[in-house]
Amino acid sequence: MTLLEITIITMIRIAIIISVLLLTVSYLVYFERKISAWTQNRIGPNRVGWRGALQPFADVGKLLLKEDIIPSASNKSIHTLAPFITLVIAFSTYAVIPIGPNVTLFGYDIPLAVADVNIGILYVLALTSLGVYGITLAGWSSGSKYSLIGGIRSSAQMISYEVSMGFSIAGVVLVAGSLSPITIVESQYGWMWNAVLQPIGFITFAISAFAETNRLPFDLPEAEPELVGGYHTEYSSMKFASFFLAEYANMIIASALIVTLYLGGWQVPYIDKLGLGETLTVLIQIGSFFVKMGAVLFFFIWVRWSIPRFRYDQLMSLGWKVMFPLSLFNVVWVAVLIMLFNI
Amino acid sequence: MILEYILFAILGLVAVVTSVAMITRPSPVMSAIFLVLNFFALAGLYLLLNAQFIAVVQVIVYAGAIMVLFLFVLMLLNTDSEHAILKEKRKLKFIGIFIAVLVFIQIGYIVFYSAPSDSVTKEIAESINAGKIETIGTELYTTYVLPFLASGFLLLGATIGAIVLAMKKFE
Numbered sequence: 270m271t272l273l274e275i276t277i278i279t280m281i282r283i284a285i286i287i288s289v290l291l292l293t294v295s296y297l298v299y300f301e302r303k304i305s306a307w308t309q310n311r312i313g314p315n316r317v318g319w320r321g322a323l324q325p326f327a328d329v330g331k332l333l334l335k336e337d338i339i340p341s342a343s344n345k346s347i348h349t350l351a352p353f354i355t356l357v358i359a360f361s362t363y364a365v366i367p368i369g370p371n372v373t374l375f376g377y378d379i380p381l382a383v384a385d386v387n388i389g390i391l392y393v394l395a396l397t398s399l400g401v402y403g404i405t406l407a408g409w410s411s412g413s414k415y416s417l418i419g420g421i422r423s424s425a426q427m428i429s430y431e432v433s434m435g436f437s438i439a440g441v442v443l444v445a446g447s448l449s450p451i452t453i454v455e456s457q458y459g460w461m462w463n464a465v466l467q468p469i470g471f472i473t474f475a476i477s478a479f480a481e482t483n484r485l486p487f488d489l490p491e492a493e494p495e496l497v498g499g500y501h502t503e504y505s506s507m508k509f510a511s512f513f514l515a516e517y518a519n520m521i522i523a524s525a526l527i528v529t530l531y532l533g534g535w536q537v538p539y540i541d542k543l544g545l546g547e548t549l550t551v552l553i554q555i556g557s558f559f560v561k562m563g564a565v566l567f568f569f570i571w572v573r574w575s576i577p578r579f580r581y582d583q584l585m586s587l588g589w590k591v592m593f594p595l596s597l598f599n600v601v602w603v604a605v606l607i608m609l610f611n612i
Numbered sequence: 613m614i615l616e617y618i619l620f621a622i623l624g625l626v627a628v629v630t631s632v633a634m635i636t637r638p639s640p641v642m643s644a645i646f647l648v649l650n651f652f653a654l655a656g657l658y659l660l661l662n663a664q665f666i667a668v669v670q671v672i673v674y675a676g677a678i679m680v681l682f683l684f685v686l687m688l689l690n691t692d693s694e695h696a697i698l699k700e701k702r703k704l705k706f707i708g709i710f711i712a713v714l715v716f717i718q719i720g721y722i723v724f725y726s727a728p729s730d731s732v733t734k735e736i737a738e739s740i741n742a743g744k745i746e747t748i749g750t751e752l753y754t755t756y757v758l759p760f761l762a763s764g765f766l767l768l769g770a771t772i773g774a775i776v777l778a779m780k781k782f783e
Binding site: 347388391392394398399401406408409421425428431448 | 641645648664665668669671672675676677680681683684687688744745
């Protein structure tokens with residue numbers, strides 16, 4: 270392939286991923302409202318479009334037209350920069366996640382991920398560890414005590430849970446023998462999903478993912494009863510919307526990571542035994558990735574509307590005294606499995 | 613090759629500008645932010661040298677963990693502007709400049725006059741392999757296993773020491 274062809278194909282892949290992600294994010298907000306209404310025996314949004322299906326567009330229109338207020342006590346440049354940092358980091362993480370096996374289109378062999386990086390998992394870890402900057406800087410630059418406490422809480426929380434997240438991923442990397450997400454998915458052939466091989470790692474990773482995305486029961490940085498809105502108290506209009514969008518984009522990435530690392534990615538067990546055509550197989554595999562991701566997303570929303578928030582000291586002792594030892598144990602467990610059964 | 617030089621020029625410029633900005637900002641939080649940007653420029657330079665692992669670890673460890681902790685402390689203390697130490701003690705300023713010039717001369721000497729070590733070769737294939745995570749992992753767990761484990765124990769000792777010191781304060 271020439272440089273021009275590579276550039277064009279990559280651009281198309283980026284455009285597809287970004288548009289799918291944006292559409293999913295806006296409808297995730299709609300589904301969150303619908304599911305919360307369902308849990309609380311309400312109706313939920315039902316005015317704009319068929320059963321409220323056009324609600325996301327109405328919301329975006331409203332947020333765009335609102336006045337953008339910058340508090341006088343704030344550090345203006347950082348206050349403006351913080352939402353962009355959050356959004357950029359949330360969207361660029363998606364680059365390395367494969368949504369299907371390599372496909373051959375018009376004579377080109379195309380991997381279904383924006384970038385096939387051989388240190389892809391480290392790239393994801395690097396970006397998620399940077400995600401805290403957006404929130405922390407937003408909290409600091411607002412010049413308000415609620416925002417500051419929210420920002421400080423989020424940095425402490427994210428550092429604590431990143432440790433167990435990293436160790437849980439170490440188990441996956443040990444099994445796959447590679448840091449590339451595509452190889453990791455390929456290693457989970459048939460029923461050899463990592464969730465089956467290392468259930469403890471799966472649970473610690475899922476819980477850390479909840480903490481990293483600041484979702485309930487871990488949404489201490491924006492605990493409404495104590496902190497008004499936490500780190501985004503002083504934000505309005507589209508800047509608030511970027512934090513809001515980033516939260517949902519992070520949720521999508523967290524569930525895509527859970528599916529890729531532990532639930533076999535696009536793998537469907539025994540699909541090659543059915544003797545379907547190649548195109549149909551690939552389509553089913555891509556579909557299965559999105560079905561799994563949808564299930565995990567539903568789980569995220571379900572948990573949010575079922576479980577109350579932790580107290581701050583409970584959060585910290587859970588992170589360091591329970592999750593961290595468990596994730597270390599998981600690494601040892603995987604190493605023993607590899608030694609005994611040579612997987 | 614041309615692309616490489618352009619990228620090197622941009623990243624080098626960013627690294628220099630951010631490091632100067634870092635030591636001249638009055639607000640400690642702004643200094644910390646510029647230091648983070650500097651780490652990014654350095655990570656980019658490592659990538660240009662085919663050292664992918666070091667580049668990513670630079671971001672994860674320095675930008676993602678250490679600087680977040682720094683920012684955390686700076687925000688908790690909420691120091692708006694730094695103590696004007698240099699204005700109070702003018703002698704310190706001259707000593708500082710003197711040491712900076714000395715270090716600069718040393719680095720210049722090393723870059724321009726000293727001979728490279730024997731293990732550095734100009735073989736492109738080998739230098740690409742040297743930065744790979746597989747190579748680094750194998751070397752760490754075979755050739756350098758003792759220093760590797762020893763530094764692990766040192767860090768563990770330091771962590772336990774910190775906990776013991778913190779415990780004393782609470783009791």
